[in-house]
Amino acid sequence: PTFDVDAGFQTGPVQVGITHADPTATIRFTVDHSEPTVFQGTPYTAPIAVSGNTAIRAIACTPAECSPTVTHTYLYMADVIGQGTPASLPTMWGDAPADYEMDPEITGDPLYGALMVSALEGLPSMAITIDDFDFWDAAQGIYIQSTRRGEDWHRAISLEWIDAANAEYFQVNAGMHVSGGASRTQTRSPKHSLRLLFKAEYGPSNLDWDFFGPGAVEEFDTLHLRGQYNSSWIHWTVGNRNRAQYVRDEWARRTQLAMGHPSAHGRWTHVYINGLYWGVYNLHERPDAGFTSRYLGGTKADWDALNSGEPTDGDTVAWDELLRRARLDQSDAVNYASTLEMLDLANFVDYLILNQWMGNTDWDLKNWYAARRRLPDAKWYFFSWDAESTLKDSVNENNLAYLNIGDPTEIHTALMANPEYRLFYADRIHRHVNLGVFAPVAAEDSFMDLAADLDPGIIAESARWGDYRRDVLVDPSDTSGGALYTRQDWYDEQIRLQTEWFPDRRDVLVDQYRVAGLYPLVDPVNIAPRPARLIPGSLVGMGFDSFNGTAWYTTDGTDPRLPGGAVSPTATAFASPVIITGTTELKVRFQHTDGTWSAVTDGLYMVDQPFDGLVITEIMYNPDGSGAEFLELYNSGAGPLDLTGLSLVDGVEYAFPDFTVLPAGGYIVLARDAVEFEGDYGFPPDGEYSGKLDNGGERIAIADESxxxxxxxxxxxDLPWPVEADGDGFSLELLTPTDDVADPANWQASWVDGGTPGAPTSTQPIGGDADTDTDADSDTDTDADTDSDADADSDTDSDADTDADADADADTDTD
Known part of the structure; x- marks a missing residue:
């Protein structure tokens, strides 16, 4: 069925007409949230009058079949702002009183009331429509029976995305269940988290939409709507309510991304359920096997994924093996090396530092995700999850001694027996805490920028839930009589963080690390200027305690210290500034006269050069079912290009390894899945990007570090682009490397099945028959010279209330 009035916010009464391409079809509709069927619903005979919040659900049936249900939700600002308690809905949610009202003290406030419309328009909206029985029934409703788990408690819904500011809309049929841990309990939280499911039994098996922008995938089989529990206005303790920000978990995941590791992307959205405003939710990905396969390659079946030690996908065989290895004596070099064979060390240590800097008090007995691809040399990755109990009461929070058996801190504690691990840990502390994302100004700026994104919607959240513990389910421990939480309370907590946390946390944490033996007592070397793109001949100086030791440095990316503590034979003692004549990876450590080494200070210096000759020459964006995605780049210039500092920044993400040199006339091939690519073409790609090329088309861009x-x-x-490249096994090829890549006329579908990665553009064979050989010139050398001294690990950073254990929303769902 087709509706003639767009869904979303309306400014007045409308008459909604519904049609179908088949004039013989019978259209039935409902406005009570139930799904129409061939036997249920009102036969459509005339336009439907709508003047208030209404979800119209329609189906078209012929004698042969019925269409999927189509839902349109129509919203009115007056109804949302004036939302009261519907007489037809339950007055109790289990053993807790229900709460539907938008508080009139907020909506009628001279300041906040005047901003209410802009608050509701300031974020996009998700409208969920679900049968009232499935949602509210005392015995079978998922919101009333919120603690129930498993597939029996999944329900069919309609999901609409309404983003008027960007003229975006979609409607899809999907599944949903309540999610969370302690927050499922009605007396603890009235605002439950929800998990969205995209399965064939409900509608499409994947949702294709660009929610999260550059670097994020646009295809999902599940998404999470986090209601926020810890450090929120609905929490049952006043200490948590006073710390409400709704930013912490999203900030943690974005910070992990900024540290150079994969992490779940997210954003904020208003949520409506059957036309009722339900508050601000954090919409984000879930780092399960579907997530890792899309970002790190393979299929879902190729991955083991764990939620707090329990498998969401695959099994625990490889995890148990990692624990077995870690439980051996890690001071032994052989045992230590064996453990690192299964552990991405940079990811692991950075994940720990993230949670330690945040002072996470609800971790790691729960609230962690990890995943590993089922390949012989694959390693475990860790992902931030449910970081709500962070940046809370005291800047002196210290969780460095956490030790939970079977969890990441057990592995960490075991590895601390090895001095090489401790120094590597110090290196990562210096990189991120002293100089990177956790440096005081950088941490504060990133947090406040994120808060600014949420700011437009926080007034609406205050109206919906800010009075809950005062007016609905009173907190008897709050001797003040309860508060009506407003945006000013939200601002006050930001001021506390800006004055008490961000300025001091670095120094406090470094001291804690030193006491724990994870950071040397000697200070690292300062280098100036900081790493950047410089003119050839620039000088780099070093600052250190020259009276008590020596600064040893290298310019080839190797460590000036050898394992065990000796000075590397390639290291030089600093005596005069280093001259930068080309791409230089500087690494420097201070060695005290007593033999103690500092954390490493490293930096990549590049020299100015134009990249006009760098061309995208081939795109395999939609291979056939068994094919591999790839991109091909070509150097059309007269001299070599040093790609250090360049990245794919749109569509998909990839940071070129340091010292990647592309000779004149040379190719670089980047693939989505290196294993799959090598299986198809017989040679490995030069790199593996994250994300997935959009089958419908998108922008691909290459940018430098600035x-x-x-x-x-x-x-x-679609036309005028060559449509044969869309799903039939052929790639898009640029006809000539000097052509304008923006002109579709300069592109062709490859004449050979599989395209020609790492080779010149294919030409029409004599007689016009396309070559179906899928080897695509697999003996061709792609010519990209990646210096073996470049950093080979997967790190691409090219940088109190104590009721947490019982009260945290751990989201331990495994279904």
Whole structure:
């Protein structure tokens, strides 16, 4: 069925007409949230009058079949702002009183009331429509029986995305269940988290939508709507309510991304359930096997994924093996090396530092995700999850001694027996805590920028839930009589963080690390200027305690200290500034006269050069079912290009390894899945990007570290672009490397099945028959010279209320 009035916010009464392409079809509709069927619903005979919040659900049936249900939700600002308690809905949610009202003290406040419309328009909206029985029934309703788990408690819904500011809308049929841990309990939280499911039994098996922007995938089989529990206005303790920000968990995941590791992307949205405003939710990905396969390659079946030690996908065989190895004596070099064979060390240590800097008090007995691809040399990755109990009461929070058996801290504690681990840990502390994302200004700026994104919606959240513990389910421990929480309370907590946490946390934590033996007593070397793109001949100086030791440095990316503590034979004692004549990876450590080594200070210096000759020449964006995605780049210039500092920044993400040199006339091939690519073409790609090329077309861009875009193309899957490249096994090929890549006329579908990665553009064979050989010139050398001294690990950073254990929303669902 087709509706003639767009869904979303309306400014007045409308008459909604419904049609179908088949004039013989019978249309039935409902406005009571139930799904229409061939036997249920009102036969459509005339336009439907709508003047208040209404969800119209329609179906078209012929004698042969019925269409999927189509739902349109119509919203009115007056109804949302004036939302009261519907007489037809339950007055109790289990053993807790129900709460539907938008508090009139907020909506009628001279300041906040005047901003209410802009608050509701300031974020996009998700409208969920679900049968009232499935949601509210005392015995079978998922919101009333919120602690129930398993597939029996999944329900069919309609989901609509309404983003008027960007003229975006979609409607999809999906599944949903209540999610969370302690927050499922009605007396603890009235605002439950929800998990969205995209399965064939409900509608499409994947949702295709660009929610999260550059670097994020656009295809999902599940998404999470986090209601926020710890450090929120609905929490049952006043200490948590006073710390409400709704930013902490999203900030943690974005910070892990900024540290150079995969993590779940997210954003905020208003949520409506059957036309009722339900508050601000954090919409984000879930780092399960579907997530890792999309970002790190393979299929869902290729991955083991754990939620707090329990498998969401696969099994625990490899995890148990990692624990077995870690439980051996890690001071032994052989045992230590064996453990690192299964552990991505940079990811693991950075994950720990993230939770330690935040002072996470609800971790790691729960609230962690990890995943590993089922390959012989694969390693475990860790992902931030449910970081709500962070940045709370005291800047002196110290969780460094956490030790939970079977969890990440057990592995960490065991590895601390090895001095190489402790120094590597110090290196990562210096990189991120002293110089990177956790440096005082950087941490504060990133947090406040994120808070600014949420700011437009926080007034609406205050109206919906800010009075809950005062007016609905009173907190008897709050001797003040309860508070009506407002945006000013939200601002006050930000001021506390800006004055008490961000300025001091670095120094406090470094001291804690030193006491724990994870950071040397000697200070690292300062280098100036900091790493950047410089003119050839620039000088880099070093500052250190020259009276008590020596600064040893290398310029080839190797460590000036050898394992065990000796000075590397390639290291030089600093005596005069280092001259930068080309790409230089500087690494420097201070060695005290007593033999103690500092954390490493490293930096990548590049020299100015134009990248005009760098061209995107081939795009395999939608291979056939068994094919591998890839991108091909070509150097059309007269001399070599040092790609250090360049990245794919749109569509998909990839940071070129340091010292990647592309000779004149040479190719680089990047694939989504290196294993799959090598299986198809017989040679490995030069790199593996994260994300997935959009089958419908998107922008691909290459930028330097300053954000200057040197090459970009926006391809499409329909005319005037070659449509044969859309799903039939052929790639998009640029006819000539000097052609304008923005002109579709300069592109062709490859003449050979599988395209020609790492080789010149294919030509029409004599007679016009396409070559179906899928080897695609697999003996071709792609010519990209990646210096073996470049950093080989997967790190691409190219940088109190104590009721947490019982009260945290741990989201331990495994279904």
């Amino acid at each position: 954000g200057v875009v040197w090459e970009e193309v926006t391809y499409e899957d």
